[in-house]
Amino acid sequence: MSDNSLRLVWVYPDLLSTYGDQGNALVVERRARQRGLDVQRVDVRSDQPIPTSGDIYLIGGGEDRPQRLAAERLLRDGGLERAVSNGAIVFSVCAGYQILGNEFVNDMGERQEGLGLLDVVTVRGEGERCVGDVLADIDPRLNLPQLTGFENHQGVTHLGPTARPFARTRLGRGNGTGDGTEGAYNDTVFGTYMHGPVMARNPQIADLLLKLALDVNALPPIDDRWYEALRAERISAATQPA
Amino acid sequence: MAGNTEPLSPRAKLAVTAGKAAAAVSRAAGRGSGSVIGGKVALKLDPDLLGALAQHLDVVLVSATNGKTTTTRLIAEALRASGPVVSNALGANMPAGITSALAGGSDAKYGVIEVDEKYLAGVARDVTPKVIALLNLSRDQLDRAAETRMLAEKWREGLQGSKAVIVANCDDPLIVWSASSSQNVVWVAAGQEWKDDAWSCPSCGGVMQRPGDDWFCGECGFRRPTPSWVLSGDHVLDPHGSAWPIHLQLPGRANKANAATSAAVAAVFGVPPQVALERMYQVQAVAGRYDVVSFQGRELRLLLAKNPAGWLETFSLIDGPPAPVILSVNARGADGTDTSWLWDVDYPRLAGHPIFVIGDRKLDLAVRLEVAGLDFRVCETLDEAVQLAPPGQIELIANYTAFQDVRRRVGN
Numbered sequence: 330m331s332d333n334s335l336r337l338v339w340v341y342p343d344l345l346s347t348y349g350d351q352g353n354a355l356v357v358e359r360r361a362r363q364r365g366l367d368v369q370r371v372d373v374r375s376d377q378p379i380p381t382s383g384d385i386y387l388i389g390g391g392e393d394r395p396q397r398l399a400a401e402r403l404l405r406d407g408g409l410e411r412a413v414s415n416g417a418i419v420f421s422v423c424a425g426y427q428i429l430g431n432e433f434v435n436d437m438g439e440r441q442e443g444l445g446l447l448d449v450v451t452v453r454g455e456g457e458r459c460v461g462d463v464l465a466d467i468d469p470r471l472n473l474p475q476l477t478g479f480e481n482h483q484g485v486t487h488l489g490p491t492a493r494p495f496a497r498t499r500l501g502r503g504n505g506t507g508d509g510t511e512g513a514y515n516d517t518v519f520g521t522y523m524h525g526p527v528m529a530r531n532p533q534i535a536d537l538l539l540k541l542a543l544d545v546n547a548l549p550p551i552d553d554r555w556y557e558a559l560r561a562e563r564i565s566a567a568t569q570p571a
Numbered sequence: 572m573a574g575n576t577e578p579l580s581p582r583a584k585l586a587v588t589a590g591k592a593a594a595a596v597s598r599a600a601g602r603g604s605g606s607v608i609g610g611k612v613a614l615k616l617d618p619d620l621l622g623a624l625a626q627h628l629d630v631v632l633v634s635a636t637n638g639k640t641t642t643t644r645l646i647a648e649a650l651r652a653s654g655p656v657v658s659n660a661l662g663a664n665m666p667a668g669i670t671s672a673l674a675g676g677s678d679a680k681y682g683v684i685e686v687d688e689k690y691l692a693g694v695a696r697d698v699t700p701k702v703i704a705l706l707n708l709s710r711d712q713l714d715r716a717a718e719t720r721m722l723a724e725k726w727r728e729g730l731q732g733s734k735a736v737i738v739a740n741c742d743d744p745l746i747v748w749s750a751s752s753s754q755n756v757v758w759v760a761a762g763q764e765w766k767d768d769a770w771s772c773p774s775c776g777g778v779m780q781r782p783g784d785d786w787f788c789g790e791c792g793f794r795r796p797t798p799s800w801v802l803s804g805d806h807v808l809d810p811h812g813s814a815w816p817i818h819l820q821l822p823g824r825a826n827k828a829n830a831a832t833s834a835a836v837a838a839v840f841g842v843p844p845q846v847a848l849e850r851m852y853q854v855q856a857v858a859g860r861y862d863v864v865s866f867q868g869r870e871l872r873l874l875l876a877k878n879p880a881g882w883l884e885t886f887s888l889i890d891g892p893p894a895p896v897i898l899s900v901n902a903r904g905a906d907g908t909d910t911s912w913l914w915d916v917d918y919p920r921l922a923g924h925p926i927f928v929i930g931d932r933k934l935d936l937a938v939r940l941e942v943a944g945l946d947f948r949v950c951e952t953l954d955e956a957v958q959l960a961p962p963g964q965i966e967l968i969a970n971y972t973a974f975q976d977v978r979r980r981v982g983n
């Protein structure tokens with residue numbers, strides 16, 4: 330971070346913003362401003378170069394063809410990999426998460442190379458699409474409260490040795506591998522299947538990204554009344570029998 | 572082609588009668604109008620019934636993500652200038668509901684039919700329409716609907732080789748992609764505020780360039796066709812360049828667009844624009860939408876918005892601040908159970924309005940509005956929200972089942 334101004338980069342909204350993913354950018358931006366930070370939000374379309382000097386990069390979910398196009402264009406661009414080697418933080422959702430891995434299956438049913446920023450491989454699930462509310466415990470090292478979210482995907486994501494599961498599911502399918510893992514992370518790169526968007530229900534994730542970007546252990550508290558009310562409602566709705 | 576000159580086959584007749592009986596039972600049991608259950612029974616007895624019922628009609632199909640119920644109504648009004656019309660006016664837009672509506676109109680000349688997006692290709696095959704009106708396509712019900720672009724692809728395949736005149740909005744790239752496999756297309760510049768589902772070229776995946784009202788793909792040359800009908804402010808320009816004033820009781824730019832498309836459809840049947848547009852003025856409210864009702868001594872305008880594109884058009888028609896606004900959102904089956912679309916709605920446009928939030932998912936909405944930096948009050952009930960609202964006509968915007976809840980509460 331430079332000059333007290335946080336550079337927030339939203340990657341390819343023209344391709345990867347299908348499930349309200351803009352919400353994550355809005356929540357991070359709002360919570361940074363509430364802490365007195367100056368935020369520069371940069372929305373990068375897929376025909377523009379990815380800036381390499383951002384602090385936080387957000388990537389959303391999308392449909393199958395846009396996902397293929399986004400992976401091709403990101404790989405050709407190379408900016409995101411350079412930003413990560415500069416220490417940038419990346420938070421990705423669903424199709425974006427799959428793209429950050431080593432490999433995924435695209436809309437033509439072919440295996441396609443990802444950016445290799447997370448040690449994961451995604452294949453197409455044979456079973457029913459994973460749709461519905463999710464409840465999960467986030468890796469205790471990250472010191473975050475329970476994860477509540479909404480998933481909607483067909484992919485099954487296998488974690489390699491250098492990726493840690495982001496969370497362990499209590500409810501829902503997460504990575505879809507049947508081992509209870511949900512999402513993955515590695516140093517400063519995070520991936521999850523949670524839509525929602527996930528930060529509306531889990532603002533502490535937005536704060537984690539801010540703390541990593543600012544290199545601090547704590548942030549001034551802000552009024553979380555409505556976030557907490559929504560969290561409580563969704564957690565209770567997910568645990569009650571339908 | 573006018574009227575039911577040939578009798579229905581005995582099997583089709585039996586199917587219609589059985590369907591009517593089932594609908595009557597359903598009504599008696601207090602389960603709504605019974606049109607859907609009637610249609611289901613009838614279709615089971617004779618799967619070809621839809622085609623048989625449509626055989627004697629000049630059929631117009633209307634499909635879109637937003638505005639299809641209203642446009643169906645406007646076209647029906649316009650065509651009544653030239654003969655009796657049968658229509659699924661209540662919005663039962665899947666094959667069973669359509670069958671049921673057509674079975675009730677044995678003397679009609681025209682069938683004006685709203686069709687759910689997913690069923691358009693199949694219904695178009697069954698009923699051999701004269702005209703198909705395509706208004707817009709955008710994200711809707713993400714937890715279960717097909718991908719928007721895939722839907723456009725399905726339309727494109729389904730309409731290929733159709734003999735119908737396609738009346739289509741040239742300002743929506745996905746609609747143009749859907750219609751461009753057809754031989755006979757009448758392009759209408761009906762506008763579209765929402766652009767976020769068509770930044771990627773439906774043909775080649777290139778990034779779409781959108782200078783002003785124009786659009787084109789820089790990579791493959793797919794581009795906006797030249798329209799023959801144009802919505803221009805409060806007027807519609809016909810193919811001869813004559814401007815006809817649009818006077819509607821229905822509010823908003825989107826309804827002017829619906830009227831422009833409806834005028835183009837009516838013209839295919841020889842109804843002149845001025846006659847069509849005059850008749851459209853008769854339409855006051857459509858299935859409760861746009862109705863102004865009195866409730867607890869206050870005036871409420873009831874507005875339905877089901878998806879980000881619909882909310883955007885709705886924000887542009889409400890009265891400016893300080894008009895109070897009540898927002899209600901549910902996430903039941905008919906709404907889609909995923910509320911993430913709230914983050915694609917441009918709520919900051921409500922700045923300056925006193926805002927009151929109700930509905931099953933009021934807390935999702937509360938977080939959305941808090942992040943937008945807006946002032947709002949969360950209320951338990953419609954009654955509470957109305958009591959707290961400052962003076963003035965209240966604009967009430969709700970999504971599908973929330974809208975039905977409100978209508979029940981206000982007795983509309």
Ligand SMILES: [Zn+2]
Pocket residue numbers: 772773774775776777788789790791792793
């Ligand atoms: Zn193209």
